[in-house]
Amino acid sequence: MFRIARLVAAKDLRIELRSRVVTNQVLPFAVIVMVMFAFALNTDEIVTRVAPGLVWLATLFSLLTLVQRSFAIETSDGAMDAMRSAGVDPAGLFLGKACALAAQLAVLEVVLLALAVVLYSAKLHPGGVVLLVTTFLTATTGLALVGTLYGGLAAGVRGRETLLPLLLLPVVAPVLIGATRATEAALGTGGAVVADGWPWLGLLGVFVALFSVGGTLAFGPLIEE
Amino acid sequence: METVVQLSNAVAVLGQFPVLAGANLTVQRGEIVLLQGPNGAGKTSLLRLFAGLLPLARGEGTVLGCDLRTNRESVRKRVGLLGHANGLYNDLNVTENVRFWGATVGASAAEVDAAMQRMGLAQRLAKVPVSRLSAGQKRRTALACLVARRAELWLLDEPHAGLDAAGRDELDATLREATSAGATIIVASHELERAGALATRLVEVVGGQIRESGAG
Numbered sequence: 001m002f003r004i005a006r007l008v009a010a011k012d013l014r015i016e017l018r019s020r021v022v023t024n025q026v027l028p029f030a031v032i033v034m035v036m037f038a039f040a041l042n043t044d045e046i047v048t049r050v051a052p053g054l055v056w057l058a059t060l061f062s063l064l065t066l067v068q069r070s071f072a073i074e075t076s077d078g079a080m081d082a083m084r085s086a087g088v089d090p091a092g093l094f095l096g097k098a099c100a101l102a103a104q105l106a107v108l109e110v111v112l113l114a115l116a117v118v119l120y121s122a123k124l125h126p127g128g129v130v131l132l133v134t135t136f137l138t139a140t141t142g143l144a145l146v147g148t149l150y151g152g153l154a155a156g157v158r159g160r161e162t163l164l165p166l167l168l169l170p171v172v173a174p175v176l177i178g179a180t181r182a183t184e185a186a187l188g189t190g191g192a193v194v195a196d197g198w199p200w201l202g203l204l205g206v207f208v209a210l211f212s213v214g215g216t217l218a219f220g221p222l223i224e225e
Numbered sequence: 226m227e228t229v230v231q232l233s234n235a236v237a238v239l240g241q242f243p244v245l246a247g248a249n250l251t252v253q254r255g256e257i258v259l260l261q262g263p264n265g266a267g268k269t270s271l272l273r274l275f276a277g278l279l280p281l282a283r284g285e286g287t288v289l290g291c292d293l294r295t296n297r298e299s300v301r302k303r304v305g306l307l308g309h310a311n312g313l314y315n316d317l318n319v320t321e322n323v324r325f326w327g328a329t330v331g332a333s334a335a336e337v338d339a340a341m342q343r344m345g346l347a348q349r350l351a352k353v354p355v356s357r358l359s360a361g362q363k364r365r366t367a368l369a370c371l372v373a374r375r376a377e378l379w380l381l382d383e384p385h386a387g388l389d390a391a392g393r394d395e396l397d398a399t400l401r402e403a404t405s406a407g408a409t410i411i412v413a414s415h416e417l418e419r420a421g422a423l424a425t426r427l428v429e430v431v432g433g434q435i436r437e438s439g440a441g
Binding site: 003004007011014015018019073076077078079081082083084085086087088 | 276277278298299300301302304305306308309310311312313314315316317321325326328329331354355374
């Protein structure tokens with residue numbers, strides 16, 4: 001399982017390095033979303049207050065594009081069918097695609113966080129760094145796992161482009177809430193303190209545990225016809 | 226001779242429709258068997274049954290000694306199904322594609338090189354991105370992936386579709402060479418003249434039944 005996961009993750013990341021879809025398309029899209037939020041909310045005070053939520057919303061929107069892309073490379077010439085017919089371990093495929101997706105999301109989030117500091121005047125506090133990093137790692141893992149699971153489910157369905165957001169967004173609501181609250185605590189937004197963030201990180205941890213086990217078990221039957 | 230495929234009174238159902246109704250067939254190692262029949266006769270479903278993708282509802286069936294009822298996962302690992310799509314990654318080059326598929330079964334670098342040599346891909350085309358290949362070259366790359374995956378039974382659905390005359394000749398030569406190297410090939414095709422000349426045996430699929438219709 002882990003050999004296949006490494007193989008699939010390396011393949012997906014190599015394809016990204018060649019095609020540069022994340023750097024040339026998804027990243028500019030996420031930046032535009034962040035700028036649009038700033039235009040729409042206008043007032044500095046409000047923007048700073050809601051900055052953590054905006055970062056995670058922009059991440060969610062970008063996730064949809066990344067997941068579509070991740071499975072488009074598998075379906076464009078029937079590679080997904082070939083994997084299935086070749087008996088490639090679906091758990092390995094799931095974990096590999098989730099790892100590659102997490103790596104791409106992580107790069108994107110670093111840029112989004114930097115943008116939040118520049119555009120929204122979000123402030124990083126030394127005391128909140130551990131919580132902030134842990135939150136980003138855990139939430140990214142959760143998003144990648146759910147994105148891969150639902151991306152695989154929608155990959156073989158007609159109208160998958162419109163179906164994916166419909167399936168995915170309600171499921172990732174706990175990540176959006178947990179990650180936003182924990183990020184607020186890490187940044188000290190709205191009077192929150194670091195200690196307020198740890199229970200939310202716990203919620204993210206439970207989410208990751210559920211979807212890593214559930215996804216590994218369910219991915220095979222989901223991609224079967 | 227080693228029996229690669231054995232069907233006895235096989236019944237398979239796709240959704241609610243029967244695609245095989247008491248079919249019998251035996252295929253020996255090294256044969257190139259052509260499945261012919263009208264659209265909807267069940268040729269593709271038969272290939273999917275041999276690939277372990279379609280369950281056997283009743284009757285007996287084995288592929289490479291593995292039971293099609295109880296051991297379909299083992300069948301999948303030893304069989305290569307090539308349908309209308311090639312299963313390739315357009316952003317990777319030929320070598321990277323063959324290496325990836327070989328690595329799914331733990332193939333060594335030497336095995337990957339040998340697969341590419343066998344399909345004539347090792348020199349000029351090795352570093353060319355798949356997106357820049359012709360249809361025939363993509364087909365050859367897909368076949369190299371089957372070799373690298375150590376597929377012992379090749380199931381090809383309309384392999385000549387989309388190829389020009391040169392690509393078809395190239396493919397036929399590749400398939401003949403593959404059988405002499407130990408592969409067994411089952412081809413589903415409408416193109417009786419082309420695929421019939423390639424096959425060592427012709428089999429007709431009509432209404433879920435299989436009839437021997439002569440040697441190629």
